[in-house]
Amino acid sequence: MKFLTTNFLKCSVKGCDNSNLNFPLRYVRENCQLEQDESIEFNPEFLLRIIDRVDWQAVVSVASDLGNTELPPNKPEFEENLTDEDMVILRDLHTLLIQTNIVEGQMQCKNCEHIYYIKNSIPNLLLPPHLA
Amino acid sequence: MARKRYLLFMVQVHLNFRLAELESLADLHGVDVDFSSYSVDSPFMIVTLENDKQASDWIRRSVLTRAIYEYWGEGNTYESLHKSVQAHPEFEQYKSANERKSFKFEFEKFGGNAKQDISTRVTTIESFQYLELKGPIKMKNPDEVFTVIEEYKAISENIGGEVPEKIYFGRLIQLSDRARGALEKYDLKKRPYKGTTSFEAELSLVSANIAQVKPAHIMYDPFVGTGSFLVAGGHYGALVLGSDIDGRMIRGKGQQTIKANFKYYKESIQFLDVMTMDFTHNALRKDFVIDTILCDPPYGIRESIKVLGAKDPERFAGKEDVEINGQKAYLLRDYIPTKKPYSLDSLLDDLLDYASQRLPINGRLAFWMPTANDENVATIIPLHSNLELKYNCVQDFNKWSRRLLVYINRGHEFNGPNNSGLSRTGNFRDRYFSGFN
Numbered sequence: 001m002k003f004l005t006t007n008f009l010k011c012s013v014k015g016c017d018n019s020n021l022n023f024p025l026r027y028v029r030e031n032c033q034l035e036q037d038e039s040i041e042f043n044p045e046f047l048l049r050i051i052d053r054v055d056w057q058a059v060v061s062v063a064s065d066l067g068n069t070e071l072p073p074n075k076p077e078f079e080e081n082l083t084d085e086d087m088v089i090l091r092d093l094h095t096l097l098i099q100t101n102i103v104e105g106q107m108q109c110k111n112c113e114h115i116y117y118i119k120n121s122i123p124n125l126l127l128p129p130h131l132a
Numbered sequence: 133m134a135r136k137r138y139l140l141f142m143v144q145v146h147l148n149f150r151l152a153e154l155e156s157l158a159d160l161h162g163v164d165v166d167f168s169s170y171s172v173d174s175p176f177m178i179v180t181l182e183n184d185k186q187a188s189d190w191i192r193r194s195v196l197t198r199a200i201y202e203y204w205g206e207g208n209t210y211e212s213l214h215k216s217v218q219a220h221p222e223f224e225q226y227k228s229a230n231e232r233k234s235f236k237f238e239f240e241k242f243g244g245n246a247k248q249d250i251s252t253r254v255t256t257i258e259s260f261q262y263l264e265l266k267g268p269i270k271m272k273n274p275d276e277v278f279t280v281i282e283e284y285k286a287i288s289e290n291i292g293g294e295v296p297e298k299i300y301f302g303r304l305i306q307l308s309d310r311a312r313g314a315l316e317k318y319d320l321k322k323r324p325y326k327g328t329t330s331f332e333a334e335l336s337l338v339s340a341n342i343a344q345v346k347p348a349h350i351m352y353d354p355f356v357g358t359g360s361f362l363v364a365g366g367h368y369g370a371l372v373l374g375s376d377i378d379g380r381m382i383r384g385k386g387q388q389t390i391k392a393n394f395k396y397y398k399e400s401i402q403f404l405d406v407m408t409m410d411f412t413h414n415a416l417r418k419d420f421v422i423d424t425i426l427c428d429p430p431y432g433i434r435e436s437i438k439v440l441g442a443k444d445p446e447r448f449a450g451k452e453d454v455e456i457n458g459q460k461a462y463l464l465r466d467y468i469p470t471k472k473p474y475s476l477d478s479l480l481d482d483l484l485d486y487a488s489q490r491l492p493i494n495g496r497l498a499f500w501m502p503t504a505n506d507e508n509v510a511t512i513i514p515l516h517s518n519l520e521l522k523y524n525c526v527q528d529f530n531k532w533s534r535r536l537l538v539y540i541n542r543g544h545e546f547n548g549p550n551n552s553g554l555s556r557t558g559n560f561r562d563r564y565f566s567g568f569n
Contacts, residue, residue: 005405008373012415023417040400049348050371053421098401115463121387121391122383125375125409126469128462130452132413 001101001123006062007054012116012125013110024058025107025116027065032105032118034066042094044087051093063096064123135180136222137203139188139302140232141240141281142175143196143310149338149381149536150196152523156538161189174302175242176283178203188306193368195337197475198240198311201279201302202226207383210259213299230303233267233275238304244284245292256280260301277304305502309337317397318363325388325394327381331360331428331434331500335527335536337445339426340364342523342538343498349423350404354411357381357435359390361426366394366402370424377438377471379408410440412474412482422490428500429483431476439479477514481552484516484539491541496522498538504564505531517550518543 006024016022031114038097056075063071105118114131117124142150151170158165163186179185184202191200197422205220207213217223237257239248260278267275281300284293318333320326339361345351347369353361356374358381365372374390376382382390394403409415416422430437442448448470454461461467480501487497497519503511505528513524514541521540542548 001405001407002551005373005407008417008420009407009408009415010417012409014413017418037400039395043401046348046371046401053350055417117465119296119465120383122379123405123409124379125407125413125415126289126379126450127410127413127440128467128469129440129442129445129448130462132410132469 001096001100001118001121003062003066003102004050004054004097005123006102006107007058009107009112009123009125011112012127013109013112013114013131016109016111019057019111022109024055024062026110027062027102028106028108029065029067032066033104035101036095036099037100037101040098042091044082044090047090047094047098050097051075054097059097060068068096090128134319135182136184137283138179138181138305139201139203139281139300140177140179140191141198141201141242141300142177143198144175144242146196146338146527147172148337148527149335152343152538153194153196153338153341154190154463155192156320156344158190160344160346163190165190176374191306191308193341193518194308194313195310195334195341197308199279199307200305201225201281201300202305204301204303206298206300208298209351210256210299213301214259214262217260217301226303227263230276231266233262233265234270235265235267235276235278236269236271236274237476238277238279239282241282241284241296242294243286244282244294244296254361272564279304314367318367318498323363323393325358325384325393326360328357329357329381329428333364336360336364337367337529339498339500339536340368342536343426343496344524345370345424345426350420350421351424351426352416353427354404354414354425354486355427355429356390357428357523358384359393359406362390362403362406362430363397366397366399367478370402371404372402374406375409375411376406377408377410377440378435382406382408410471411486412439412479414486416490418489421455421492423492423495425483425487425491425497426499427478427483429476431502433502437474437476437479439474440469441472442470443472477554480514484514484552487539487540488516488518493541493543495541496538497541498536500534500536502532502534502564505533511535512551512554513537515549515551517548518546520548531567 009025010023060071076089101121102118103121107116165179189198205213205216209218238254275553279302282296283298285297286292314337315333320330320332345365345368349370351365351370351372353374354375359374362372362374390406391403394400519539520542522540525536526533
């Protein structure tokens with residue numbers, strides 16, 4: 001599961017939708033096995049469009065869960081003509097959002113504390129009957 | 133602005149989908165096309181457009197056409213074709229614009245089986261001398277390709293005509309996705325990971341076009357299976373995401389996975405993720421905009437319809453307290469939640485409802501729905517008050533058919549008809565297995 005996907009996943013328990021704690025899920029660093037997939041090519045235009053969709057606070061929060069506390073508090077903004085400096089930032093974001101994979105790990109809802117697993121890079125968001 | 137005439141050369145297959153594809157691609161690229169001369173029986177249509185770029189934008193992604201040409205002329209014989217070309221109001225302008233360019237001639241035909249030998253072709257090419265092309269002939273990557281298209285009337289279904297009934301001549305503007313090899317590239321036979329529910333390349337690409345999948349936008353398939361629609365969406369540049377309640381399909385086997393398909397197609401950047409999830413217990417955050425939803429929901433033939441929950445709740449009462457080695461069983465890594473049967477009608481209601489909440493205004497939902505042909509019962513198409521049913525394209529099989537339903541999200545003000553909660557699809561599965569008798 002790509003780091004980027006952590007930005008789209010909330011808890012599947014319907015009752016947690018009434019809480020603002022159900023997104024993002026909490027990732028426990030010790031339980032998460034990360035892998036870099038360097039074969040995915042860097043495409044700044046594509047990435048810019050994707051960054052538009054990203055909830056930056058959640059990026060910062062999950063990155064910090066996983067041990068990266070270097071991110072700026074506010075979403076970087078880019079002018080139409082990308083400078084060299086922009087490209088450096090975009091490359092870093094490509095490495096983080098697109099190339100970083102959580103291969104094995106756990107995600108926990110901060111509201112109901114249900115634990116979801118990531119196995120072989122695939123997150124499993126199914127629920128037991130008493131939570132469904 | 134002066135508009136120019138173009139010749140569109142289409143294919144005579146999936147005719148219930150062809151106009152929908154052409155309209156959707158024109159709309160997607162903001163190209164204003166007058167379809168009044170469109171005929172389902174003809175592979176040709178002459179249209180006027182503002183410029184070559186419009187023609188190119190419109191047809192580049194198309195699967196149910198071959199190409200679009202700048203229209204130079206037509207005739208029932210070569211003699212009348214040459215007259216028509218020279219009488220074209222833009223003839224002098226076209227001639228001088230191409231005078232110095234490198235070029236080659238191509239021959240296309242429709243409905244004929246007459247094989248032309250090279251000397252006949254050379255003679256034909258020489259008959260165009262009046263074009264006064266002075267540029268070099270280049271067989272590889274010429275600046276311009278001049279194309280002669282011969283239309284034959286087939287003698288019977290299997291026997292092509294011998295003499296062309298009509299001949300068109302034009303300058304190639306854009307080959308379609310089909311003519312550039314998309315069907316060969318995505319042929320299921322060559323796909324590393326596929327399954328019994330994989331959807332064939334041609335109609336999955338057509339579906340993605342009618343659904344207006346857009347580059348660098350999000351496409352979601354909530355019943356992803358082996359990922360056929362993700363492949364189609366990725367081909368058109370979307371960032372694709374899928375989920376399925378059945379984890380076995382999305383896991384694949386060893387090296388054969390959905391992700392590996394993207395690697396094989398060299399389109400890894402288009403693939404976001406697939407996840408094991410019950411669509412009706414959705415984990416995608418509510419403010420995450422999904423631009424397009426494209427899917428083939430399970431309809432109970434090769435896969436049963438299930439959602440999370442206990443079929444017999446009494447049997448599961450208190451199970452949440454079961455512990456294994458001091459740990460809640462349902463919180464263990466290898467816990468497998470129980471599932472219960474669900475009806476196709478409810479699932480489709482949920483799908484329309486979800487689309488109305490998640491799609492942006494004018495975003496499209498497209499999905500396939502099976503119907504039996506055996507009864508004199510009108511097929512009821514699911515409707516939602518926020519969604520405009522834009523297309524209902526039928527693919528007919530012998531005793532049943534399936535249709536691509538395409539909806540556009542128009543928002544709350546649309547106030548369209550709603551038939552949620554109605555039993556529509558009946559017992560398609562039972563009728564399928566009883567041979568529709």
